[in-house]
Amino acid sequence: MSATEQEYKNHIKELEQQVRLLKEQVDFLTRKLYGTKSEKTSTLEIEGQMSLFNEIETCADPDAHEPELVEIEKHLRKRKYTGQREELVKNLPHSKVLHTIDEREQICDNCGSTMVKVGEEFVRTEVQFIPAKLKVIDHYRETYECRSCRKNGTPYMEKAPVPYPPVLHSLASASTITWLIHQKFELSIPLYRDRHQRCCKSHPLLRVPAGTKREISGSVSEGI
Numbered sequence: 570m571s572a573t574e575q576e577y578k579n580h581i582k583e584l585e586q587q588v589r590l591l592k593e594q595v596d597f598l599t600r601k602l603y604g605t606k607s608e609k610t611s612t613l614e615i616e617g618q619m620s621l622f623n624e625i626e627t628c629a630d631p632d633a634h635e636p637e638l639v640e641i642e643k644h645l646r647k648r649k650y651t652g653q654r655e656e657l658v659k660n661l662p663h664s665k666v667l668h669t670i671d672e673r674e675q676i677c678d679n680c681g682s683t684m685v686k687v688g689e690e691f692v693r694t695e696v697q698f699i700p701a702k703l704k705v706i707d708h709y710r711e712t713y714e715c716r717s718c719r720k721n722g723t724p725y726m727e728k729a730p731v732p733y734p735p736v737l738h739s740l741a742s743a744s745t746i747t748w749l750i751h752q753k754f755e756l757s758i759p760l761y762r763d764r765h766q767r768c769c770k771s772h773p774l775l776r777v778p779a780g781t782k783r784e785i786s787g788s789v790s791e792g793i
Contacts, residue, residue: 654740658696658705668692668710668729677715679725684713692731698744706742 667689675684692708710729718725735743752758 654694658694658740661696661703661705663705663707666706666708668708668731670711670713670727670729675713677718677725678727679715679718679723680721682715682717684715684725684727686711687714687726688712690728693734694740695734695742696740696745697742698748 676682677684689709689711692710694705694707697704697706708731710731712729713727715725735741735746
């Protein structure tokens, strides 16, 4: 047998193997798309292949009665609107906290020149808890620019670092969370009762939903 004939035979075997694999894939997909679909049987019934997700179906009682459904009364939830947070804190005293860069660090990283203040930007608003009084703290930070880099056509600006809030996207500050922890873990007041305390009724901002309080108290419990 010549080398060419042997090469042809090997090539034919490879093609036959590819055809067999393709046929298995077609049968697999056809069975998946058009085969029997039932909650009591496996979706893919392949001979010699065990199903990993039909344990409940095999153990279920087919004669068991379906549970009775109880209709729950609908409830309406207020829709959030733009400016809702501003409306909550508009009558509270505000104080401004300006975050700056230390004079020794007001150096341009590109050329080493001294940067000058060119403006400031609003970062966030948070509510600080003071016993028997609430105060709103608006955080701003300064922005610095290197004049030398600006003249050279490569402007460079840097903003003052701002401490991270204890809870992202929330008006809560460290003092308000501390108050909640004190109520829950030191005074042993249930979450549904502290909502009715006199201090909470003084302003709607302090009427924190019970679910939010449970999330915070749960995180504290895990830390303890």
